[in-house]
Amino acid sequence: MADLTLDHVSKFFDDGGSKVVAVDDASVTIEDGEFLVLVGPSGCGKSTTLRMIAGLETVSEGEIRLGDDRMDNRPPRDRDIAMVFQSYALYPHMTVRGNMRFGLEESTEMADADIDELVEETSSMLGIADLLDRKPGELSGGQQQRVALGRAIVRDPEVFLMDEPLSNLDAKLRSQMRTELQRLQEDLGVTTVYVTHDQTEAMTMGDRIAILNDGELQQVATPLEAYHRPANRFVAGFIGEPSMNFFEMDVQGDELVGDAFSYDLSAKSAEAVEGSERVTLGIRPEDVEVIGDAAADHAYETTVDVVEPMGNENAVYLELGGERRFVATVGGMRRVEAGESVVARIPEDAVHLFDATTGETLQNRSLESADLDAPEANL
Amino acid sequence: MSVRDDLAERVGVDLEAIDPLRVALYATLVGLVAFYLSPLESGLMTALKTEAEFATSPPFVPPTVEGFTLEPFGVALNTLSSAILNSIMLAVPATVLSALFGSFAAYGLTNFEWRGQLGVVALFIAGIFIPYQAVLIPLSRLWAIVDTQELLAPVLDITVFSAQVPVLGTVELATHPHYASIINLIITHTAYGIPITTLLFRGYYKKLSTEMLEAARLDGASAFTIYRRIVLPLSMPMFAVTLIYQFTQVWNDLLFALIIIPSGSGPAAVATIALNELTGGIIQTFNTQMAGAFVAALPTLLVYVLFGDKFAKGVAGNT
Secondary structure (H helix, E strand, O other), X not given: OOOEEEEEEEEEEEEOOEEEEEEEEEEEEEOOOOEEEEEOOOOOOHHHHHHHHHOOOOXXXXXXXXXXXXXXXXXXXXXXEEEEOOOOOOOOOOOHHHHHHHHHHHHOOXXXXXXXXXXXXXXXXXXXXHHOOOOHHHOOHHHHHHHHHHHHXXXXXXXXXXXXXXXXXXXXXXXXXXXXXXXXXXXXXXXXXXEEOOHHHHHHHOOEEEEEEOOEEEEEEOHHHHHHOOOEHHHHHHOOOOOOEEEEEEEEOOEEEOOOOEEEOOHHHHHHOOOOOEEEEEEOHHHOEEEOOOOOOOEEEEEEEEEEEOOOEEEEEEEEOOOEEEEEEEEOOOOOOOOOEEEEEOOHHHOEEEEOOOOEEEEOOOOOOOOOOOHHHHO | OOHHHHHXXXXXXXXXXXXXXXXXXXXXXXHHHHHHHHHHHHHHHHHOEOHHHHHHOOOOOOOOOOOEOOHHHHHHHHHHHHHHHHHHHHHHXXXXXXXXXXXXXXXHHHOOOOOOHHHHHXXXXXXXXXXXXXXXXXXXXXXXXXXXXXXXXXXXXXXXEEEEEOOOEEEEEEOOHHHHHHHHHHHHHHHHHHHHHHHHHHHHHHOOOHHHHHHHHXXXXXXXXXXXXXXXXXXXXXXXXXXXXXXHHHHHOOHHHHHHXXXXXXXXXXXXXXXXXXXXXXXXXXXXXXXXXXXXXHHHHHHXXXXXXXXXXXXXXXX
């Protein structure tokens, strides 16, 4: 058992003579037994990163190490990894048993009886023991998913790689498998790299999440840290649903002036934006307070445009200064009607400030509990 | 009540509901079927007639009781039996080899990435369009220079190509130096079949899931193991297609056989050449010729029957 290290890893593709950068200088260490989620929009390089770890793509620059062993120059079969694919990639002509045996037959010298025992054991752990003699074509999507997992688990690898393994399942099954997969990984204690574009999966499953955009690693942090202390505007906008509201504003002394409204800054915040001419003010929808009194500070008169009731909460789309729309979430039982005039307060302690040109975080919101490193403690 | 209504009532059909267009359609279809099948039917009828009967009745009319005979089939079987055996010895290896090599080539050209790959694919495709006639002279020169019998002598004595069969003892399948030319023909047909079988397999392998092949690589399988344990079992429908196609091609080929098998090579003749022996010299014996044609066509029919369902799957592109 060892840590998996990506050391300044880059991947370039040649596109008709011009160099396309798929992954740009990514460095991250995944600790032994850790569940790391690689998340980002499509085309951000997360699958390429995973495929480089698997050995299905070559590494253009940098090193990948397992413990102290360099592994990026080894063929996939010698890397002691197992991968679960989005399409499950089962062998259609083999039974479930055959699918699960295949890797052991090809990569180990195990005796037939031992392989059989291991396959039976793993299949009962996954609840697919009664499907062993069926072929993949006769199984439902969820069952195929389990077989694909089983095929990876029997190999008992150092590292599991998962490439959007749940995205072909329907919503209900997906959330069920999410929990199950998490429990499984915890029980097995195998280092796991999990690729997804779904930020719910990223938030709920990972010990840490690595957010990628345009081939560049934006932030590697615990889910809560990424949520509350985003490293830049991209992370702030990507993590969280509905997304954080952003307002582009000019810095004028200790005041931010935007198209629709101005925002007074405290001395501390004013210091943070010093040196920037233009900043982006960010506020999470749940931090926008919808109140009745316009006299409070940082409160603005708005009109309700659309209300999306979710049951537990309502997403309220507000219009400020005629057209600037932003979202606030309020309790599900609170009645807010479209067309209604309400006052939205943007409390300063919940405001994030980003440099408008670089996107770098200038100041994150203040939090009473600063312990974001141990997510379990906060849940 | 008119006669027409009366009739309609008796047969229980509403004559008004019959669409004249539909009647015309079926009439045309029946006509076309008759048009296509009439040569076959005439051939079969001719094969079942005595020569005297054939001379006095139109070809498509069934034989009368006196004119009916199975003798043409007897003659045809007698004359063709050794040639059919030769054809089987030719067509089975040539078909299997070209399908297998085509499958190998397609796997290497489709499921792996290497520099210059597309150029090689282009060469394979070009190979399909080389007309047989263009290579007849080079081919006959080649096989005049290469002495297969001599080359194979250390490993295989073609002149006494015998096999131990239980009960029957030693059966000599071939005892003539000309049998070397059947091996020449096998090699030629295999080579000629490879481009088209490669193309067929390539189309099929392109549709194989890349993730599945990657999964096999990660499972520790080598390129050859992946072929043997995953790609080969999944290509059975396409093997049926290529086997049927190539078998028919090789079996029915006359041109290469005439060029590569030396004339007057009697015992080494394949079915298509031997058919000529049934013409009967100056007086054409149509009945034995027709019977011979049916006998010679039988193996290809059998192959269709045996692989037909897999063939349909392969053509439909099901994996």
